[in-house]
Amino acid sequence: MVQILTPDGVIAPSAEAEPYLALVEGLDDATLETFYRDMVRSRRVDVVGANLQRQGQLALWVPSNGQEAAQVGSAHAARPQDHVFPAYREHVVGMIRGLDPVRIMALLRGATLGGWDPAETGNFHLYTLVLASQTLHATGYAMGLRFDGLVGTGDPETDTAVLVYFGDGSTSQGDANEALVFAASFETPEVFFIQNNHWAISVPVERQSRVPLSRRGHGFGMPGIRIDGNDVLASYAVTRTAMEQARGGEGPSLIEALTYRMGAHTTADDPTKYRPEGELESWIARDPISRYRTWLEGRGASAAFFEEALSDADDFAADVRRRTLELQAPSRPAIFEHVYAEPHPLMAQQADWLERYEAGFEGGAA
Amino acid sequence: MTRELQDRVDEVPPVVAPPAPPTGTPSEGRADASPAPSSDAPAGRDEASAAPDLLGVQSMPMGKAINAGLRKALADDPKVLLMGEDIGPLGGVFRVTEGLHAEFGDDRVIDSPLAESGIVGTAIGLAMRGYRPVLEIQFDGFVFPAFDQITTQLGRQNLRHDGRMPMPVVIRIPYGGHIGSIEHHQESPEAYFTHTPGLRVVSPSSPHDAYWMIQEAIASNDPVIFFEPKSRYWPKGPVDLDHAGIDLHASRVMRRGTDVTVVGHGAMVATLLQAADIAEQEGRSLEVVDLRSLSPIDYGPLVDSVQRTGRLVVAQEAQGFTSLGSEVAATIAERCFYSLEAPVLRVSSFDTPFPPAALEADFLPSPDRVLEAVDRALAY
Numbered sequence: 155m156v157q158i159l160t161p162d163g164v165i166a167p168s169a170e171a172e173p174y175l176a177l178v179e180g181l182d183d184a185t186l187e188t189f190y191r192d193m194v195r196s197r198r199v200d201v202v203g204a205n206l207q208r209q210g211q212l213a214l215w216v217p218s219n220g221q222e223a224a225q226v227g228s229a230h231a232a233r234p235q236d237h238v239f240p241a242y243r244e245h246v247v248g249m250i251r252g253l254d255p256v257r258i259m260a261l262l263r264g265a266t267l268g269g270w271d272p273a274e275t276g277n278f279h280l281y282t283l284v285l286a287s288q289t290l291h292a293t294g295y296a297m298g299l300r301f302d303g304l305v306g307t308g309d310p311e312t313d314t315a316v317l318v319y320f321g322d323g324s325t326s327q328g329d330a331n332e333a334l335v336f337a338a339s340f341e342t343p344e345v346f347f348i349q350n351n352h353w354a355i356s357v358p359v360e361r362q363s364r365v366p367l368s369r370r371g372h373g374f375g376m377p378g379i380r381i382d383g384n385d386v387l388a389s390y391a392v393t394r395t396a397m398e399q400a401r402g403g404e405g406p407s408l409i410e411a412l413t414y415r416m417g418a419h420t421t422a423d424d425p426t427k428y429r430p431e432g433e434l435e436s437w438i439a440r441d442p443i444s445r446y447r448t449w450l451e452g453r454g455a456s457a458a459f460f461e462e463a464l465s466d467a468d469d470f471a472a473d474v475r476r477r478t479l480e481l482q483a484p485s486r487p488a489i490f491e492h493v494y495a496e497p498h499p500l501m502a503q504q505a506d507w508l509e510r511y512e513a514g515f516e517g518g519a520a
Numbered sequence: 521m522t523r524e525l526q527d528r529v530d531e532v533p534p535v536v537a538p539p540a541p542p543t544g545t546p547s548e549g550r551a552d553a554s555p556a557p558s559s560d561a562p563a564g565r566d567e568a569s570a571a572p573d574l575l576g577v578q579s580m581p582m583g584k585a586i587n588a589g590l591r592k593a594l595a596d597d598p599k600v601l602l603m604g605e606d607i608g609p610l611g612g613v614f615r616v617t618e619g620l621h622a623e624f625g626d627d628r629v630i631d632s633p634l635a636e637s638g639i640v641g642t643a644i645g646l647a648m649r650g651y652r653p654v655l656e657i658q659f660d661g662f663v664f665p666a667f668d669q670i671t672t673q674l675g676r677q678n679l680r681h682d683g684r685m686p687m688p689v690v691i692r693i694p695y696g697g698h699i700g701s702i703e704h705h706q707e708s709p710e711a712y713f714t715h716t717p718g719l720r721v722v723s724p725s726s727p728h729d730a731y732w733m734i735q736e737a738i739a740s741n742d743p744v745i746f747f748e749p750k751s752r753y754w755p756k757g758p759v760d761l762d763h764a765g766i767d768l769h770a771s772r773v774m775r776r777g778t779d780v781t782v783v784g785h786g787a788m789v790a791t792l793l794q795a796a797d798i799a800e801q802e803g804r805s806l807e808v809v810d811l812r813s814l815s816p817i818d819y820g821p822l823v824d825s826v827q828r829t830g831r832l833v834v835a836q837e838a839q840g841f842t843s844l845g846s847e848v849a850a851t852i853a854e855r856c857f858y859s860l861e862a863p864v865l866r867v868s869s870f871d872t873p874f875p876p877a878a879l880e881a882d883f884l885p886s887p888d889r890v891l892e893a894v895d896r897a898l899a900y
Contacts, residue, residue, distance in 0.1 A: 268680030272648075279648075280680055284672045290638060291673070294645020301601075301627050302649070328665070332638035339633055492683035493718055495741035499816050 155412065156392050157382035161440040163448025165387075170379075174391035181390075189230065189386050190450060191463045193222035193443045196246035198464075198471035199255055200417070203245075203262070206478060207421040212262045218243045220384075220416030223442030224349050225319075226250065227389025228411070231397050232317050233310070234276065239292035239318040242281040243349075247319065251276030259478040266484065285324040289333035289346065292318035296342035296406070305343045306403025313401035315343040317393070323354025325370065326362045334374040334408070343400040345393060346371075346408040349383060351415035356428040371408030383411025384442040414440070486512070575761035583616050583753035585727035586692075588761075589734035590617065590654065594624050597652065600738055603630040603639055604656030604692075613658055614694055614753055636666035643689050644673055652688040654738055660695040661704025667712070674743045675718030686741035690734070695723075696787050696837050697869075697884050698751035700877040707874055708786075708838035713745045714815040714847070721815040722768060723747035725789035727757040729765075729812060736768035747814070749786035769813040771821050777807035780831040780894050783822055783848065785811040788835050788885070795887035799894060806894065814844055822848075823855050830861035831897040835890050840868030862900035865893045 157168045158178055167175055196218060203215035218225065221243070229247040232238055238251055249255055253275040261269045261281060272279045282288040296316040299305055304314045324330050325348060337344050348367050352359050363370075371378020379396070381388045389411060396407040414437035418425050425434075447460065490505040580588070593600045602617060608631035611618030621629040632639050636657060643653035657663045663670075670691070677685045697706040713721050720742050724730040730748070737744035766772060774789060775796050782792045789810045796806040807825050811817060826832045832852050834845040849864040867885045875883050 266682075267676070268682060271681060271684045273684070282673075284668065287641065287669065287673050290641025290669065291645040291648065293638075294642030294647075295649050296645070297642060298646045298649030298651055301651075329637055329641055329669070332633070332635040332641065335633045335635060336638050336642050492679045492681075494720075495678050495683065495686035498742075 155380045155382055156388045157385050158387040158391065159382075159385045159445060159449055161384070161445050163445045163452065165449065171388065171391075174388070174395060177391040177394060178387045181387075185230070186450065187455070187459065187463075189226055189390070190443075190446060190455075190460075191466060192226045192229075192246055192250055193386065193446065194463050195249065195467040195470050196222045196226065197443065198467040199245060199249075199474055202471040202475045202478075203259070204417070204421060206259070206475065207262075211479060212259065212421075213264050214262050215421045216243050216245075216262070217415070217417035217420070218245055220414045220437065220442070221349055221351055222246060223386035223446065224347075224383035224389050224411040224413045227386040227391075228317065228319075228347050228393040228409075231390050231393035232315075233397070233401075235311070235314045236397065236401075237272070237277040237279065237292070237295055237314070237316045239279045239288040239295070239316065240281055241285070241288060241319050241321060241324065242283055243321070244319050248275065248278045251278035253278050255474050256477045256481070259474065260481050263478065263481055265481055286320055286327035286330040286333070289318050289320055289324070289330050290336070292316045293333045293336045293340075293342055293344060296337065296344040296400075297340050299343055300340065305401060308402075310401075313343075313403075315345065315397045315400035317345050317347060317397065319347050319349065321354065322348060322350040322352065322359045322362050322367060323357070324348075325367055331374075334370070334376070334406075337406040338375040341403075341405040343403070344406040345396045345400055346406065347393065348408065348410045349413055350410050351413050353415055353419065353425070353429070355419040355423060356425075366410060368408065368410035374408075376405060377407040378410065379407065380410045380412065383413030384440050384445070386442060386446055413442070416441075577758050577760045579756045579758055580727055581754050581756045582724070582727045582730045582748070583614055585731035585759050586616050586734050586748065587618060587620070588759075589731045591620060591623070593654070593735050593738045594620065594628055597738075599650060600652045600654060601628045601630060601646070602654045602656070603632050603643060605632060605634055605639075605658050607631060607656050612656055614750065616692075616694075616748070616753070617656065636662060636664075637669050640666040640669040640674060640689075640691065644669065644677060644687065647687050647689050648677075648685060652690075652738060654690040655692065657691060657693045659705045660693055660707040660709055663691075663693055663709060666691075670713070670719070670743075670745075671716045675716050678742070679718060687743045688738070688741050689743045690737045690740075690746050691743070692734075692746045692748060694750040694753075695747045696749050696751055697874065697880050698787060700880065702877065703874070706877070706880065708836065708869075710745075710747055710814055711838060711842065711844050714844050719743050719745055719815065720769070720813070721745045721747065722813045723749060723786040724812065725749065725752065725774075725786055725810050728759045729810075731759045731761070732764040733768055733812070736764070740768065747786060751787045752790065755790075766812075767818075769816055769818055771812055771818040772810045773807065773821050773825065774810050775806070775808040777805040777829070779805045779829060780833060780897050781807045781809060781822070781825040781829045782833045782835060782890060782894070783809040783811060784835040785814060785844075786837070788837055791885065791887055792835060792890060795890040795894070798887055799891060804894065804898070811848075817848065817851075819851060819855065822852065826852055826856040827859040830859055831894075831900075832856075832860070832864045833867060833890060833893045833897055834864060835867040835885050835893075837869055837884055839871045840866055841871045843868060862897040865897050867893045 156170045200219045206212045207215040229250040257269040268280045368378040368380035490501045607617040608621040677687045724733045792808045799806045836845040845866045
């Protein structure tokens with residue numbers, strides 16, 4: 155397992171981490187601080203999302219607390235031209251790519267089925283709720299990049315790769331396995347990033363796999379690397395290396411980030427029913443944010459920095475909350491608009507019927 | 521739109537080969553003996569040899585017509601690519617893509633891994649990248665591993681992206697019986713797809729329509745499920761290479777008649793034309809309508825026909841329960857209530873899995889089964 159930063163907040167690289175240390179040493183203070191700010195923001199937005207759901211303002215919230223390091227590190231490893239295909243828990247990845255998290259709230263509030271255009275959100279694609287479906291979309295996109303000659307040119311502004319997120323549960327889906335087959339076969343510029351958060355709703359990862367998920371990569375003919383997913387430095391360095399190899403034409407790879415979903419699967423779930431006693435506590439001891447803070451403190455970050463980061467996260471989350479409450483329901487024609495890209499007689503007829511039906515009620519009441 | 525389509529139907533005479541008997545093993549030997557187009561073929565044909573810009577009318581089987589349509593689409597648009605199982609050097613199990621790999625290369629005519637969900641799922645990503653993938657599912661019964669990607673992903677991407685992510689993906693599926701093949705090789709699953717919003721579903725019945733409809737499907741910015749009636753791959757028919765005739769989603773009157781309207785699609789159209797020939801010998805006049813487009817359905821010509829004949833028989837190879845034919849019957853009952861002299865009757869296969877091929881003649885609607893329903897309609 156690649157681990158650079160231990161749960162105690164000390165740099166003590168594992169043997170597997172050696173090839174990545176130079177990348178970490180090259181990170182400047184501003185970048186290191188950005189990692190921290192993003193993780194704290196993510197956790198604050200999580201609190202806002204959970205509260206909004208409890209207050210009846212969201213149908214559902216999908217918590218990501220505990221997985222901040224896996225997400226923030228990997229997200230910063232992608233270049234602006236890269237494409238990112240999330241599952242549905244990668245809120246902070248979207249934020250790093252330029253997505254306004256209110257768009258995620260709109261999705262979970264029942265105001266839209268999608269909510270954003272990847273062309274306007276740093277190539278951060280839509281959430282996909284059918285598990286592992288996005289792994290195939292990502293692979294097809296990466297095939298297209300290859301056909302378009304945007305791989306291995308040597309120009310860092312041109313070469314492009316795809317980063318796709320999925321979870322330990324999704325690895326059992328046929329689509330994930332087919333995506334790995336296609337990716338290996340067509341040598342796509344792609345990184346498969348598994349967040350192994352140990353639980354697929356209530357089912358432990360042992361039901362998905364008896365061997366480390368990283369080994370799946372070898373079986374499909376690509377590198378498979380297991381990392382400490384609660385170590386933001388390992389997440390960044392390993393993903394960045396894999397993305398650079400992908401852009402350079404060296405083909406796809408698979409990363410398994412060992413992390414833990416500290417909260418529920420969604421707000422509809424009760425993890426106390428299935429988790430063994432003490433498990434959560436053992437992972438709280440490996441919290442990704444507190445270990446990183448300890449390390450930053452050790453290398454001289456000021457108390458003012460941490461205060462400012464928290465206050466920034468609070469303001470950011472409060473603003474997300476305020477704007478979520480201002481979200482408007484879509485108008486009735488949205489049912490029909492865009493189901494087809496080109497005119498379709500049923501859409502026109504049914505939209506017209508609904509309009510007249512509703513108008514009839516208003517007329518009758520007058 | 522419907523009225524406009526109706527007008528155009530009348531401008532373009534049906535281009536259809538006389539039906540081959542729906543029996544025996546398919547082979548080149550089943551090619552129609554009279555490949556010349558009907559005498560009322562569109563104007564311009566006679567000038568074709570003199571005018572180099574016109575290609576004229578050629579006789580060819582449907583399989584070759586689709587091949588020609590795919591070749592033209594590949595040549596016209598570098599973003600068009602083909603993907604499927606065994607479609608490369610082999611040319612597909614029905615040889616529909618024969619020669620295209622040699623002509624357009626590995627990146628345009630792609631032999632995929634053997635995984636249908638992978639084929640459709642990666643095509644969605646390719647479409648996001650600006651490609652226009654044309655996929656081949658090898659047989660009707662093998663589409664279901666891809667059903668999830670088609671219904672939960674492909675048909676919804678444009679909606680989920682607020683209209684900013686059109687999905688110009690065509691999925692070609694050879695379908696239907698009459699070829700004496702084994703389980704999962706002779707099915708008619710079109711209702712699963714017509715039931716799914718966001719998809720367009722079409723099925724040509726003649727080489728001419730196949731040549732044009734495949735190109736129109738590729739040009740569509742919506743996903744199109746393109747059902748190819750595999751028993752019709754081999755009979756030849758005239759293809760007007762210069763004039764499409766009618767819109768992809770227009771239905772078409774194939775034969776005028778006065779007593780009963782019969783409607784179907786795909787291979788069933790040949791059965792209906794045979795039934796009309798037999799009926800004529802018995803002094804009954806059937807009007808034959810080819811739906812061509814199964815979603816959306818162009819009801820104009822059908823409504824017009826039923827208003828004249830007062831009777832409708834809907835025929836399909838698919839099982840009847842909760843079927844496309846049921847939808848057509850219900851719609852015509854609503855729209856033509858005052859014109860109908862008899863209930864709309866349905867002729868389908870049975871609500872069982874497709875039986876062993878030795879029993880397929882008992883399972884699939886024949887001209888006689890259509891005529892039995894015609895008799896019942898006329899008895900009211």
